[in-house]
Amino acid sequence: MDHNRAKERENQCIQEQPPKCMAACPVHVDARSMIDCVRRGDYKAGFAIFNKTVPFPGIISRICDHPCQTACKRSDVDATIMINSLERACADYSDSATKKPLMLPKKEKKVAVIGSGLSGLTAAVDLATKGYRVSTFEAADRPGGHLREFGVETLPSDAIEKDLSLLNALDVSLHLNSPLGNPQEDLNIDYLLAEFDAVYLGIGPAPVESLLHGLVDTSDGLITITPLTYSTSHQKIFAGGGHRYGHIYSPITSMMDGRLAAVSIDRFLQGASLTANRELEGPFETRLFTKTDGVSPKPATPMANRFNGYAREEAEAEAARCLNCQCLECVKVCEYLAHYKSYPKRYVREIYNNDAIIMGSHNANRMINTCALCSLCKAVCPVDLDMSEICLDARQSMVGKGKMPPSAHDFALRDMAFSNSDAFTLARHEPGHSTSNSIFFPGCQLSASSPEQVTQIYEYLRRNLSDGVGLVLGCCGAPADWAGEKAITDTAISAFADILKKMGSPKIITACSSCLRLFRNHLPDAQVESVQTILAINPLPESASVKTPEHVTIHDACASRHDHAVQGNVRCILEKLGVKISELADNRHLTPCCSYGGLMSLANAEVAEKVVRRRISESDADYVTYCAMCRDNFAARGKRAFHIFDLIWPPSDEDPAARKGPGYSKRHENRAKLKLHLLRNVWNEKTAEEDKPMKLNIPPDVTELLEARMILIEDIRKVIAHAESAGQRLLDRKSGHFIAHYKPVSVTYWVEYSSDGIEFTIHNAYSHRMELIEGISK
Amino acid sequence: MIGNDNASAAPALTCAKCNRELTLGKVTVSYLGSEFPVDLLKCQDCGTVFVPEDLALGKMLQVEQALEDK
Numbered sequence: 001m002d003h004n005r006a007k008e009r010e011n012q013c014i015q016e017q018p019p020k021c022m023a024a025c026p027v028h029v030d031a032r033s034m035i036d037c038v039r040r041g042d043y044k045a046g047f048a049i050f051n052k053t054v055p056f057p058g059i060i061s062r063i064c065d066h067p068c069q070t071a072c073k074r075s076d077v078d079a080t081i082m083i084n085s086l087e088r089a090c091a092d093y094s095d096s097a098t099k100k101p102l103m104l105p106k107k108e109k110k111v112a113v114i115g116s117g118l119s120g121l122t123a124a125v126d127l128a129t130k131g132y133r134v135s136t137f138e139a140a141d142r143p144g145g146h147l148r149e150f151g152v153e154t155l156p157s158d159a160i161e162k163d164l165s166l167l168n169a170l171d172v173s174l175h176l177n178s179p180l181g182n183p184q185e186d187l188n189i190d191y192l193l194a195e196f197d198a199v200y201l202g203i204g205p206a207p208v209e210s211l212l213h214g215l216v217d218t219s220d221g222l223i224t225i226t227p228l229t230y231s232t233s234h235q236k237i238f239a240g241g242g243h244r245y246g247h248i249y250s251p252i253t254s255m256m257d258g259r260l261a262a263v264s265i266d267r268f269l270q271g272a273s274l275t276a277n278r279e280l281e282g283p284f285e286t287r288l289f290t291k292t293d294g295v296s297p298k299p300a301t302p303m304a305n306r307f308n309g310y311a312r313e314e315a316e317a318e319a320a321r322c323l324n325c326q327c328l329e330c331v332k333v334c335e336y337l338a339h340y341k342s343y344p345k346r347y348v349r350e351i352y353n354n355d356a357i358i359m360g361s362h363n364a365n366r367m368i369n370t371c372a373l374c375s376l377c378k379a380v381c382p383v384d385l386d387m388s389e390i391c392l393d394a395r396q397s398m399v400g401k402g403k404m405p406p407s408a409h410d411f412a413l414r415d416m417a418f419s420n421s422d423a424f425t426l427a428r429h430e431p432g433h434s435t436s437n438s439i440f441f442p443g444c445q446l447s448a449s450s451p452e453q454v455t456q457i458y459e460y461l462r463r464n465l466s467d468g469v470g471l472v473l474g475c476c477g478a479p480a481d482w483a484g485e486k487a488i489t490d491t492a493i494s495a496f497a498d499i500l501k502k503m504g505s506p507k508i509i510t511a512c513s514s515c516l517r518l519f520r521n522h523l524p525d526a527q528v529e530s531v532q533t534i535l536a537i538n539p540l541p542e543s544a545s546v547k548t549p550e551h552v553t554i555h556d557a558c559a560s561r562h563d564h565a566v567q568g569n570v571r572c573i574l575e576k577l578g579v580k581i582s583e584l585a586d587n588r589h590l591t592p593c594c595s596y597g598g599l600m601s602l603a604n605a606e607v608a609e610k611v612v613r614r615r616i617s618e619s620d621a622d623y624v625t626y627c628a629m630c631r632d633n634f635a636a637r638g639k640r641a642f643h644i645f646d647l648i649w650p651p652s653d654e655d656p657a658a659r660k661g662p663g664y665s666k667r668h669e670n671r672a673k674l675k676l677h678l679l680r681n682v683w684n685e686k687t688a689e690e691d692k693p694m695k696l697n698i699p700p701d702v703t704e705l706l707e708a709r710m711i712l713i714e715d716i717r718k719v720i721a722h723a724e725s726a727g728q729r730l731l732d733r734k735s736g737h738f739i740a741h742y743k744p745v746s747v748t749y750w751v752e753y754s755s756d757g758i759e760f761t762i763h764n765a766y767s768h769r770m771e772l773i774e775g776i777s778k
Numbered sequence: 779m780i781g782n783d784n785a786s787a788a789p790a791l792t793c794a795k796c797n798r799e800l801t802l803g804k805v806t807v808s809y810l811g812s813e814f815p816v817d818l819l820k821c822q823d824c825g826t827v828f829v830p831e832d833l834a835l836g837k838m839l840q841v842e843q844a845l846e847d848k
Contacts, residue, residue: 361847362847365846365847366847405843405846407842408846727794727795728795728826730791730800730821731793732789733789733790733791734790738794739791741829750834766831767834768834768835768838769809770807770842771808771809772827773806773807773813774805774825774826774827776823776824776825
């Protein structure tokens with residue numbers, strides 16, 4: 001993944017965007033975090049967050065005009081959170097003194113601040129914090145400017161005095177009774193320019209034409225102020241506060257003006273750009289998305305005593321109404337994304353770093369290989385970010401660099417190689433036809449799970465479709481595609497494309513959603529449709545009405561997420577069968593993967609278990625799937641699940657919803673037997689008798705062990721065959737069992753067995769990938 | 779790095795080919811270009827070794843995974 005693309009994807013994720021309250025606040029108070037502290041009753045921590053942004057918390061918490069509350073997302077549901085009252089609670093109940101900000105070392109440069117209203121005071125504090133020597137000049141006999149106009153009930157003097165003690169602490173010299181006068185008076189603009197390196201004018205709304213010639217637009221007598229930088233026509237003079245807004249007074253906007261002007265003054269004094277990177281200053285529109293569906297309305301908490309503000313219990317009740325705005329839409333629906341305890345913005349960074357490092361551990365390998373590549377994240381994302389694309393890209397890159405852990409996908413790739421070997425592959429026109437109008441491609445997994453149904457579907461298709469229905473057995477290449485093995489995928493697809501071409505480019509009829517999607521993506525010229533479509537538009541076979549349940553719930557296949565036709569056809573078939581359908585809340589395009597997709601279950605059994613358990617817990621009804629792997633995954637955990645084909649061609653001997661799917665070894669065997677069965681019974685071909693394999697006795701507990709360790713019976717046979725022929729085996733003298741090992745390709749298998757001369761009993765098996773360098777060194 | 783901690787509890791094994799009891803000996807194991815010396819039960823005649831289950835599924839697996847993520 002190249003750096004720019006990673007950056008682009010990272011920026012696409014909106015989870016780290018500020019909540020609406022914070023973005024609307026001119027100085028960006030982190031109200032969400034502060035409120036969370038109040039909810040927990042931790043006023044001290046809440047106050048610290050408030051005070052981090054606001055140097056005058058006692059004042060602002062009483063008089064803020066709180067644009068945050070107008071923006072609050074909760075107002076979409078019922079009423080806005082009383083953020084300003086919660087600030088007041090933090091100030092009242094924290095027992096903390098206003099914190100003196102950490103000061104940078106003193107600088108030589110001096111700044112004059114004219115006016116000690118909120119803008120001037122904020123500019124003075126911010127500049128003093130940055131190390132400048134600040135002198136504030138106030139016309140009146142006490143500081144505060146406009147602040148003194150609030151009634152004492154709203155803003156008592158002691159609250160002002162308490163906050164303004166900060167000026168002393170920061171060494172700001174305050175000159176009272178010092179109005180800015182005409183040139184002939186002591187304190188005039190020429191004096192300030194001579195004595196100070198920069199000047200901030202926070203002087204209220206009145207015209208000042210007579211005092212500041214040259215800075216003023218003569219039409220209204222006001223200073224012309226550049227909005228972004230607060231600069232004036234004189235490079236050393238900056239201005240803001242009430243002078244910009246006339247008689248509309250907004251305390252928090254005045255504070256913002258002082259702060260942003262101080263940023264400009266600092267930049268000016270350091271010779272830096274006044275305009276660079278200031279886009280996100282002041283109020284802005286956040287991109288954060290927060291879903292409010294399902295939030296129960298609850299009115300704002302009333303205040304028993306308006307003058308005292310919220311009591312503690314009231315404040316905590318109000319804070320509990322806060323939605324704690326987050327996006328996390330994808331994390332909420334995906335157990336995989338939730339498992340790694342972060343969100344895509346961070347994941348993209350981790351994945352990019354994992355790809356870029358040369359030395360050291362690739363810690364994100366497993367995370368990358370765990371994604372089901374199902375794109376549910378994209379389906380729910382307000383900005384269409386797709387982790388599947390990122391994870392698949394990373395897998396392809398790992399394979400390309402030789403950095404893909406060999407164990408990650410080896411088993412699935414060997415399974416695919418088996419399906420595309422002579423043991424399973426087959427391509428034939430319909431008996432009695434020399435051409436095919438269409439071909440049936442059942443895929444590898446239905447053939448492994450329900451081989452009888454493949455035969456039955458093929459018979460049905462031949463009966464209902466004209467002009468020859470051929471048959472092609474094999475694997476579409478999805479496992480290699482998911483593994484990031486582009487070359488193997490391309491080989492599988494081009495082999496299939498060659499077969500299609502030789503057969504006259506017939507229409508492909510698939511039984512599996514993954515095959516359908518893969519062919520549509522990789523063979524854009526081919527005509528592809530699903531068996532479900534054929535079943536929806538043709539009469540169902542007679543077997544279809546034999547054993548139908550009354551009521552089912554549909555689990556849509558993730559590969560069919562955007563295939564409305566297949567989704568509709570499955571429902572249409574169920575209606576034809578007279579089955580009552582209920583829908584899961586997350587269905588159709590919002591369906592989650594069953595945990596097979598992307599080879600998740602092979603890469604990370606723990607996450608796969610969470611994924612499948614969550615899905616099967618969503619309804620007590622029997623599920624109907626249209627993917628063999630979904631059904632087998634659900635049934636393996638005791639969830640009653642039908643494949644839609646089970647309702648049309650019910651297995652004769654068992655309850656189809658309760659049956660467990662075959663294990664890995666049986667799946668191979670089923671595919672191989674299906675091929676032979678079809679050749680013998682459909683094409684009446686004589687096939688060579690299968691070699692009589694050695695007779696194995698595998699107790700049920702060992703079968704379970706082999707399944708969990710992903711050891712195939714065919715590999716067990718290879719080990720024993722090698723041990724018996726080469727004589728290379730060990731004897732455990734206590735048990736009398738033989739222990740042998742053999743490495744057919746990349747994995748060394750160990751088998752503990754005994755033999756009575758007729759059959760071999762398997763007692764244990766395990767494997768490792770490390771190679772043993774055996775033999776005797778000379 | 780990869781030790782056979784359970785050497786004392788090792789089964790009594792005989793190489794069926796050489797009819798000789800396995801004894802502890804140095805064996806080299808390798809993966810993805812890295813090699814490690816290990817003490818394993820071994821037939822001193824033909825060199826056949828024994829990797830116990832707990833070693834294969836424990837330490838060996840850990841080292842395999844660490845090397846795969848290098």
